[in-house]
Amino acid sequence: MAIETKVYKHLEDSAIAELGARLRDGQLVAIPTETVYGLGANGFDEEAMSRIYEAKGRPSDNPLILHVPDQEAVKPLVTAIPLTAQKLMDAFWPGPLTIIMPKSDKVPMRATGGLDSVAIRCPAHDICRAILKAAGVPVAAPSANISGRPSPTTADAVLHDMKGRIEAIADAGPCDVGVESTIVECGDDSVTILRPGGITDAMLKRVVSTVNYDEALSAPDVAPKAPGMKYKHYSPDGDMTTYVGAPRLVSQAMIDAMEAIKAEPHDKPLRFGFLMSDEVAQFLDIYLSSSDVPFEYVIYGNAADYRGLAHNLYSSLLAFNKAGVTHIFATGVPMQGLGRAIMNRMAKASAQKIVRVTGKP
Ligand code: TXA
Ligand code: MG
Numbered sequence: 001m002a003i004e005t006k007v008y009k010h011l012e013d014s015a016i017a018e019l020g021a022r023l024r025d026g027q028l029v030a031i032p033t034e035t036v037y038g039l040g041a042n043g044f045d046e047e048a049m050s051r052i053y054e055a056k057g058r059p060s061d062n063p064l065i066l067h068v069p070d071q072e073a074v075k076p077l078v079t080a081i082p083l084t085a086q087k088l089m090d091a092f093w094p095g096p097l098t099i100i101m102p103k104s105d106k107v108p109m110r111a112t113g114g115l116d117s118v119a120i121r122c123p124a125h126d127i128c129r130a131i132l133k134a135a136g137v138p139v140a141a142p143s144a145n146i147s148g149r150p151s152p153t154t155a156d157a158v159l160h161d162m163k164g165r166i167e168a169i170a171d172a173g174p175c176d177v178g179v180e181s182t183i184v185e186c187g188d189d190s191v192t193i194l195r196p197g198g199i200t201d202a203m204l205k206r207v208v209s210t211v212n213y214d215e216a217l218s219a220p221d222v223a224p225k226a227p228g229m230k231y232k233h234y235s236p237d238g239d240m241t242t243y244v245g246a247p248r249l250v251s252q253a254m255i256d257a258m259e260a261i262k263a264e265p266h267d268k269p270l271r272f273g274f275l276m277s278d279e280v281a282q283f284l285d286i287y288l289s290s291s292d293v294p295f296e297y298v299i300y301g302n303a304a305d306y307r308g309l310a311h312n313l314y315s316s317l318l319a320f321n322k323a324g325v326t327h328i329f330a331t332g333v334p335m336q337g338l339g340r341a342i343m344n345r346m347a348k349a350s351a352q353k354i355v356r357v358t359g360k361p
Contacts, residue, residue: 002164020134032172033123038141063113064140069132084186096198178311194226196340240328246361251283273325
């Protein structure tokens with residue numbers, strides 16, 4: 001049976017208290033964070049967490065991240081805080097960094113998918129932390145989308161997927177970062193990145209001597225240490241290809257691909273979607289102005305604007321879904337800094353169709 005989903009747009013103190021109480025009482029509440037919207041439930045309540053899996057259609061072996069308002073709230077959740085974890089919390093919290101720690105008996109197995117470790121993060125979002133504080137319990141929250149679809153960075157996107165499945169949404173406007181947190185496992189003065197995100201390897205290197213990446217991030221046949229990384233993810237409805245290289249070459253490769261698609265037989269009308277930098281947009285301008293195929297586009301900023309691309313990635317894919325786009329042409333970025341996180345998500349959204357265009361720029 002569908003339940004009523006209340007959207008809170010005015011997040012004054014009384015609303016925050018109400019949202020906190022809903023979470024504590026076992027209801028599902030979508031919460032804003034600086035990365036993406038989360039689908040929150042009481043992290044001590046097995047039944048509430050089971051409802052997360054149901055609402056998302058999430059595979060049950062995929063553990064959840066517990067969200068806390070401050071470092072103090074970590075203590076009951078872990079058997080010990082490793083020294084490296086302490087340094088990371090001091091340096092990057094609140095912020096888009098999830099730290100894997102040894103779990104205490106207070107954390108139900110439902111939260112960790114049977115693992116003896118727990119993922120914990122403190123978001124850099126004032127309203128989020130106020131709701132967490134009001135809840136008074138750790139809040140388990142995966143991204144607030146149906147599993148496999150692009151993650152929501154606006155309350156509207158949450159509503160689209162979760163209407164009738166959850167009790168409430170706290171609408172605090174669009175998320176800043178746009179891609180999920182970095183997940184790390186701690187070693188002795190070292191970390192392993194299980195999922196790249198808003199905190200980059202260079203930032204982590206300021207705090208620990210060694211930063212490794214989970215082997216599975218570059219070897220598709222190796223089992224990832226973060227169970228969720230093995231699943232299909234972020235998939236738009238349209239067939240997406242990501243292009244990386246000099247803007248002129250990228251735009252030419254896109255034009256060639258479009259011409260090839262137009263020449264093939266297709267059973268439904270074509271509609272193209274472009275997620276592109278200013279530079280690629282300039283090169284495509286003339287071609288598109290005489291296009292006989294209808295199209296949608298998002299221009300995210302200049303070619304080196306990783307933050308702009310991260311911020312616009314999921315919302316563009318969802319806008320293309322809404323418009324019924326059949327083929328998506330996206331401009332990727334080099335694998336540096338935030339580019340790692342972006343390309344990790346774009347590769348999945350594109351079902352690994354990444355075209356690296358080389359030649360004279
Ligand atoms: O930015 C974010 O992290 C967002 C916002 C809402 O905070 N949350 C998010 O959650 O991305 P989700 O559920 O979509 O991704 C959680 C990831 C999964 O890949 C899961 O396998 C991994 O964290 N994970 C959770 N607990 C783990 C553990 N104990 N060990 C290894 N990986 C873990
Ligand atoms: Mg997710």
